[in-house]
Amino acid sequence: MKKKNWYRIFFSGVVLCCMVSCKKSKTTTPPVVDNTITYDISAAIFPNPERGFMHNMEVHSEGAPLSATLLASMRAQNVSMVLRFFYLEAFKDKAIGAAELSLIQGDLDKIRVAGLKAILRFAYTDSIGGTDAPYTIIAQHLDQLRPIFEANKDVVAFVQAGFIGAWGEWHSSTNGLATADNERQVLNKLLSVLPQEIMVQVRTPTAKQQIFNSNLPVTADIAYTSEGRARVGHHNDCFLTGGTDYGTYTNVTAEKQYISDDALYVPTGGETCPPENGYDPTCNEGRNEMKRLRWTYLNLDWYPATINEWKNSGCFDEFHTYLGYRLALVSAKFPDQVAANGTLAVDISIINKGYAPLYNKKNAYLVLKDKTSGTLYEVALAADLRTCKPAATLAVSETPALTGIPAGTYDMYLRIADNAANLKPRIEYAVRLANTDTWVEENGGMNNLKHQLIINKN
Structure with a gap:
């Protein structure tokens, strides 16, 4: 997860939204044939819960709370979700402090008032080489977060697995946690403290496969149940960068097919980052990959060059329209x-x-x-x-x-x-x-x- 500056994107989106929303619409009556009503399908952009472009909003230990004014204005940009990313670097060797717990609850209260939902992630460092916390501390922190998860399950869309390594992306752990056994321990603990209806996302498809000892995607027979595999989806934080997406995939073709099938029942989303080896994430590439991998949300704030290319090429509105369900x-x-x-x-x-x-x-x-x-x-x-x-x-x-x-x-x-x-x-x-x-x-x-x-x- 990298430092992101999204203000320019945000205010340009507000202007675009105003241009679209001010257009007058005609009142039409659908035709009735043999007592069957048919409806015209619209291509208009509008917000719907738990889908679409979202903003990343990071905060370090006991830092500044979310701005209620800023959150309230996001719906004018047709944004319905924010990724609230809490860094717990001040608590790597102790319990989360009361002020931090109050910050988390207060931010979720503001998100609710604003009519948004949150994707949550927790981590201990925002740099390669930075230290994370041992499992005993992670488990303690998750026990402390349990009542917050329960009290705010109404406005938590998804939770990213987090906690391990730089940016909580499940690599470069200074406590040796980036192994299948340790990742399994962290994920199972997270699932145990979350209300059953909240789904979790992991950073790579192989992580999920190794944790559950299965390369079979979720199917209708277990979907939406308490079974762990049915509660875990995917987030790709180097989407559309070419090749393996910076190590997101090891067997690209097979793992993309796995996600495509899995994502009929569990969520996928994430963010782009700088392309590798001259790869160009064109509109067509973006369209094909989002359809194939069933993307439900994407970060507006990173990577700016990719987002701006889509705006300049005329497909940004298309992606805003069709990300997630419609x-x-x-x-x-x-x-x-x-x-x-x-x-x-x-x-x-x-x-x-x-x-x-x-x-x-x-x-x-x-x-x-x-x-x-x-x-x-x-x-x-x-x-x-x-x-x-x-x-x-x-x-x-x-x-x-x-x-x-x-x-x-x-x-x-x-x-x-x-x-x-x-x-x-x-x-x-x-x-x-x-x-x-x-x-x-x-x-x-x-x-x-x-x-x-x-x-x-x-």
Whole structure:
């Protein structure tokens, strides 16, 4: 992890966002054929939780807290995540101090208020040759961090394994920790203190393979379970540099295929760094690799030359649009009328236009809005949107009960909310679908299904 300066990138992004967001949009009504509604797919850039370009924000022991003002302004740049990187160099031989623990909690509180999520990493040195901590200290620190992880699991998107060696990148450990056995010990300890729903990322594919003694990728039968292999993804901090990406890979072709398969269920992301041997990370190379490896986020701040090349070549906005998941309505079919306290046949087709799937659970709801009173009624759906993989279509076919919803005429919406109860009402954590003229900010953000339903009296 290198020192990064991203202010120039940030403010240019704000200007670009304003130019895009100020454009007027037409109100359109999707066509209805045989009672099937079809939806126009949009290429607009907008933020969605846990995906896209993000900023790296480092802090050394008991250093300056995050700026609430800066965090709040990031959504204007369509940023929904930050990598908060805590260096614990003052605690290599002792417990984490109260001031440091307070700093960590305070920063996560600010991230929550700003409507963002955090990727977390912890390390003890930011230079090759700098010293890290022995395992006994790492284990002690992880026990201290356990309550923070639990209290803030709502706003922690992912945790990078960290702790070992320079920048927490699992090399150059002065305590001999950069071995499969020691890495296994650190990772297992980290997994044990994290809430089950938080996934971890390791620095190289071979590290994961050696730790779990398996070169098999995660498959649907273990996905999203408590099994350790199903909770571990990948971060590449020298992405698109050519060859082995500075040692990220040992068998490039096989390991990239492994990540491509693994990343259908566990997250990948990271940052670029200076290319090797004249390699040129062109738009086409970036597009192909992000699709292939199912990238869900990428650091805006490093490596600046690569980011600027994409801006100058015209593909930066494309990558901003398609990093991570990008769900969109394709079509839907509903009855025009149903009986009170009966069921509603729901058939919705959703496509994922992004490079990656969702990794964290979301909850989907039909919302019925009474056209006379404006009263909203919410009906839970069973669909798991994590199963909507890149370039694939998910069919949501259900018959939820309408118990307790009175007779009347209703407009219908689809709401996709965070799994955490405290974030469910907040628009910043709702998933916006990539369709034209469907997003409404009412009720914490909903997607208009463009259908009117009549509930008749019995």
